Every structure is written in C-alpha cells, then in structure tokens.
Amino acid sequence: MTTSGTATSGPATPRTFTHDELEPELAAHRAELTGYCYRMLGSAFDAEDAVQDTLVRAWRSIDGFEGRSGLRSWLYRIATNVCLTMIEGRKKRARPMDLSATAWEPVEASLARSRPEDTWLEPMVDERVLPDAGDPADIAVARESIRLAFVAALQHLPPRQRSVLILRDVLRWRAEEVAKLLDTTTASVNSALQRARATLAERPDVERTEPLDDGHRALLEEYVRAFEAYDIDAFVKLLAADVTQNMPPFELWLAGADDIAAWMVGPGHQCRGSKLVPVTMNGSPAYAHYKPVGEHGELVPFAIQALELADGRIARITSFLDTRLFDLFGFPRQAPGA
Secondary structure, eight states: OOOOSOOSSOOOOOOOOOHHHHHHHHHHHHHHHHHHHHHHHSOHHHHHHHHHHHHHHHHHTGGGOOSSSOHHHHHHHHHHHHHHHHHTTOOOOBOHHHHOSSOOOSSGGGGGOBOOGGGBOOOOBGGGTSOSSSOHHHHHHHHHTTSHHHHHHHTTSOHHHHHHHIIIIISOOOHHHHHHHTTSOHHHHHHHHHHHHHHHHTSTTOSOOOOOOHHHHHHHHHHHHHHHHTOHHHHHTTEEEEEEEEOTTBOOEEESHHHHHHHHHTTTGGGTTOEEEEEEETTEEEEEEEEEETTTTEEEEEEEEEEEEETTEEEEEEEEOOTHHHHHHTOOSSOTTO
16 A cells, blocks of 8 residues: 655654643544554554553653654654564464465354454454544545555564554655654665565455445445344345455354355354444444344344445455454443334
C-alpha cells in the first residue's frame, strides 16, 4: 500500500510543555497512536496496553522533553520502542488460514483444537483508530491499512520493516524523519521499505477493496436477514464461490459455501435465533453477534463477525469468539431491542 503526498508529521516548532499542558496534547494523539500500535501488534488489547504505556512514559519524562523533535515525533519514538519490545520473543499474530493449508471438515470434532488468545489476529473498532475528519484520500488509506487482511500481512514483516512501512506508506512520513525516529540512516529506511513492499506484494488479499455502495449495502441487509432467519438457502446465495469462514480461538477454518452451510445446520445450529447488530470494525462491515441461550433464549454476547466482500459477494467471514471484545469496545452486553 503506497500513497503520494508529503509527510504529515512536518517540522515542529520548538516548545516545552508543563504537565497541565501535556494531558490534552496526549489525549489528542491517542487515536493515531492506537492505530499505529494496532498495525504493529495485530491486537486491540496489546495496542491499548502499548498506548497506555507510551503515554505514561511521556508523562513521566516530560521534564526532559525540549520540544526540538516535536511532540508527535517524540510520542511515535516512544510508541515504536514500546511495540518493538512487546514483539520481542513473540510469534506473529495469525489467522486460522495461516496455520494450515487445507480447510477443515465441518464437523464437531474440528472444535477439538484451539490456541491461546495471543495466537490470533484481533479486530479493532474503527472509531478508536480512524480520524473523524481530514483529507478523504488520507482517511481512505487509513481505512485500508486496518483491514484484517492487510494487518495480517503486516505480521509477516520483521518488526522494524513493519514500522518503516507503516510510517512511510500509511502515515506518509519522509524517509529522513523515519531514519531519525529509528536512529538509522535514510538509505537503511529506503532499503527496509523496498523489502517490506516486496513481501506484501506476495501476500494474498492485500489489494484495495471497493468502497461500500448501494449494492454492497443491499447485500449486507440480505446477509443479516438470512442469518437472523437462519435461512440457509438464502444465506448460501450470498457467498462467493471461494468463501472461507474462521472462528478464533479455534484452529479450524472452512472453505466453500457447501461446507459453511453444513456447519451452520450441524455444529453451529445453536446460532439459530441470533441477532446481528452492525458495528464498524477494520474498515469493513462487521456485526456484534448475540446468541440465544437458556430456556427462554436470552440473547447474550457471542462473537464479533467481520465480513470481507468481493465482486458483490461475501468472500470471508471471521467470527471472533472472544467476548472480552464487547467490553473493550463498549458494546452492550444485552442485544439492543432484545
């Protein structure tokens, strides 16, 4: 993903900050720092922790900040160091499709294998990382760069290459600014960027998506109707021929409309009677999924469904079965209108 234009960090006017002045300045940078840390770490929870650590470090060391580098650049330097430390010794965040080349059978036994939450790529709600206003082109790039497929591809880059690519191609910093932040040379930054771009070019699903239009919105309305009615015939008609479905923390993933339909009427049959509430996640359509439980079918948080569309069909369904996400993102524990 590349963009044109000048860097948004820009030259800074030297100044110093008191602690009272610093607090609103830090708050103003929180969203963009969260977006940066999320792209680096692939986890909403880790991103929140990294940003909190960054702001605490900034607060504690403000007396030594002389303002020559600019507050924004200084915060990004701290955030980068925090992220690089967090990544050390960890495996990259993944999706189930990254762990096995062959899809699983749509049977109950496929639920036997799961992995800890720190294995999986996690979603991020748009409002925490995307700007409210600004240049439409910049907002479009920001939205593309938090797509699940793009963030998953970033995890295949070495950490410093990851940082270089995000700073240069997403945030549009100049090479010399990135070199200063990373304490390296401009030539090294340009070399790292070239290697990072080459790696991403080999990854599937990182091409740009089409913005939602009336046809996409109609497709999504049909998806919700079919899922909530548990009309499997209608549901299958909305799926692409090469559609996949995955459900972290389980390792299984399914391929093809027939297997997904078999799953829904088989092991997934308890989702009948669910309610989907639209949310904005990773620059793409998503839903908070409430599932009926108990004798009276009380609707409770079950999953975050993230959809990826292609050629007028549903191309990928990811159901994140970590209900902590409801609390992290402030989604209600009771389904609206239930």
